Amino acid sequence: MHANIDPALAIAAVRFAGVVRHFGAVKAVDGVDLSILPGEFFAMLGPSGSGKTTCLRLIAGFEQPDAGHIEIFGEKVEGLPPYRRAVNTVFQDYALFPHLSVGDNVAYGLRVRGVGRAERDKQAREALAMVKLTGMESRRPAQLSGGQRQRVALARALIVRPKVLLLDEPLGALDLKLREEMQLELKGLQRTLGLSFVFVTHDQGEALSMADRVAVFNEGRIVQVGPPEEVYERPRTRFVAGFVGSANVLSAAEAQALGAPARPSSLRPEKIALMSAGASAPTGAVVLDAAIVDVSYQGPVRRITARTPGGLVLVAAVPAGQAGAIERGGPVRLAVRSDALQPMESEE
């Protein structure tokens, strides 16, 4: 996997150094450093207004940084307009040209480069075949379904052979089933082409399942960047712990009480085990007797919110079948291994 290349050795596909972009008083991007590797599937994850989309637009050239530097494959691109950059974008609303046929939409990039009609029709057919839309050339965008428009947008961006493909919440408008299908397809396409894909999303599940590396954005900054496992397993801040999956966040004192170092820590709900009555505590685990505040059934798991006599509230996710006689108000015995607690750098 390309993500294993030492970032210091490779020429980055995209490099940000201290990039700042303000809109009036709003610090949309407030000092971002990052490097995206060639052939990497890179997800920019964050809530709306966290700066991820502005970062994407900075790479595309729709925005110019107020400070800092941006390089694409080693070339400084500040001041370069979008049409001079070897990157292409798949827009959130797809932005297909309504007055052009699907074939002409896909061939647009070739047309403005002066490629002849016959050649660009041929390439458009090939590009449409790649996204499984063979024979759709003469349709109008308005005649296509959401999923098909998405594929046209992909073909249109890829036909001009970008060095980096930017995707702005490309799956946001699709229904769940289509979304899962497109996730697999995008991933497959990216592997086949060996291109860097930069993918903006607010859906943590999407980011975790598709990306080689995830950058978590909050308030114009990157809070944490790393492979999905690392970001999920070892969130650095309360924000990451809460935004990427869900987590119990414990203060230093609470962590210490559970046998972990006295540092603010996160604890994933699925790391808390439910103990049947009379069973002995597993080694290295602290056993907590608590009262159940709430139970919710979520298909494969049941989420149990419980409060200890000391006032600590924990959320545990246990396999649905295992949580037999659990009901609100009843007692429960939880086991927490101290090494399941992940110390965080800050409690914010």
Place this chain on the structure above:
Amino acid sequence: MTRAPLSLKLAALAGFAFLHIPLLFILLYAFTTEERSYAFPPPGYTLKWFAVVWERADIWAAVGLSLRVATLATLIALVLGTLAAGALARAKFFGREPISLLFVLPIALPGIVTGIALRQAFGLMEIPFSFWTIVLGHATFCIVVVYNNAVARLRRLSPSLIEASMDLGADAFQTFRLVVLPNVGTALLAGSMLAFALSFDEVIVTTFTAGQQSTLPIWMLSELIRPRQRPVTNVVAVLVIAVTFLPILAAYYLTREGEAVAGSGK
């Protein structure tokens, strides 16, 4: 769908009749044999007034002047109105709202105010009244029509279309030609047709900005005062209705279709 009560239908019909029956009278008296007064019913019917109109050089001079003024005013409006719409449709800057209001003002102001203002301005600048002062006067309100049409269409155009075009390698000029123009073209055409029709029958501003020239509406006004060959004005009026009605009808259909065009890529 609920059915309208009979009273409402009758009221609508009456309003409609009030608007359009006078037009029928114009048509009727274009064929009358009585040339001094409009007696009803006309004592007889003739086509001779069409022949008279055909041979009167002063009418054709007025028609020619009106067409030239309307064409030039529309062209000026097309360029300036589109540029203004392009600037004001999307960009946000200090003073945007007042500027768009100032743009639309000439059509809201009574023509007489616009006329006096222009007359005094031309006077102060010592510009002699001529063909060009009429064109400039007409351009002030023609711009508004083009601007309004263009700005409405541009606002419906998804901004990401322009970004997508630039993203795919098109510079600003290519983007305008290949993406913006095809999507706002019908709106511009509709705006120009309305502008043309407005200019073609304009009286008030023309009165204040013309020198010795008389445009067609001015000619008609002066003709009404004279009791001779009255049906000639009716024949001309019928021609004017035809000339202005067709572009307005075309503009209506063009903008109606246009609603399905822009922004349907979403």
